[in-house]
Amino acid sequence: FMWRTLSSAIPVASNLRTRGMKVDMLCPHCGSQDETPNHVLFTCELARQVWALSNFPAPQDGFHRDSMFVNFSYLFQMSKNIRVPVEIRRCYPWVLWLIWKNRNKFVFEAKDQKAIEIVDNIYDEASAWFLAQQLDEMGEQKEEELVRSQKKNWSKPSPKWVKCNFGGKWLKKAQTMGAAWIVRDSDGEPLLHSRRSFVNIVTLEEAKEKALAWTLECM
Numbered sequence: 001f002m003w004r005t006l007s008s009a010i011p012v013a014s015n016l017r018t019r020g021m022k023v024d025m026l027c028p029h030c031g032s033q034d035e036t037p038n039h040v041l042f043t044c045e046l047a048r049q050v051w052a053l054s055n056f057p058a059p060q061d062g063f064h065r066d067s068m069f070v071n072f073s074y075l076f077q078m079s080k081n082i083r084v085p086v087e088i089r090r091c092y093p094w095v096l097w098l099i100w101k102n103r104n105k106f107v108f109e110a111k112d113q114k115a116i117e118i119v120d121n122i123y124d125e126a127s128a129w130f131l132a133q134q135l136d137e138m139g140e141q142k143e144e145e146l147v148r149s150q151k152k153n154w155s156k157p158s159p160k161w162v163k164c165n166f167g168g169k170w171l172k173k174a175q176t177m178g179a180a181w182i183v184r185d186s187d188g189e190p191l192l193h194s195r196r197s198f199v200n201i202v203t204l205e206e207a208k209e210k211a212l213a214w215t216l217e218c219m
Contacts, residue, residue: 001097005037006072010100012037028107038068040103047099049115054095054122055088057081087123090130094122127176128197135169135178135195159186166215170207177201179211181218194218 013035042063157163166181180195
């Protein structure tokens, strides 16, 4: 999404006008300025509220009103600033993405979220994504151990049948969970597999139910 934005490829009014389309140039949300990528993501009233509530450090004089490239450069630099808590400095891609998603809901569905609701979703989605990456790393580190364990404990299905195994790991303090399933044939060869994360999982029983329900839905 960021690459498309910097390539002037997202369908805001200014980009559509350069492609010969006759569109209203005013921002549909605030109606006070032309709808450019920079305006939608950084200087529109709602965007400014979201950035402020996200606690991502703002430039001293605010985001640049005209140059999207200056603003993106600032985001990239600030994301490496170790003086900013990691949960905050790593959230900027989700800030941009959910501002854009809210813009589309407003334009196409006449639905509009409050800034605080957008910020809550930003941190939920960012946390879920980074949890998924942690689970991937854990899986790689323990891959050989898991393979050995499966060879000892896993029982084959009957010939011409397949078997699905699933499992999950619940983190009580973070109230998040990672789940995974794998389908193997009677020779033990993996055919399909998937993994994902869940947020706001309060109890272990809920975690087990989520993992099972998601696996059944995938099947």
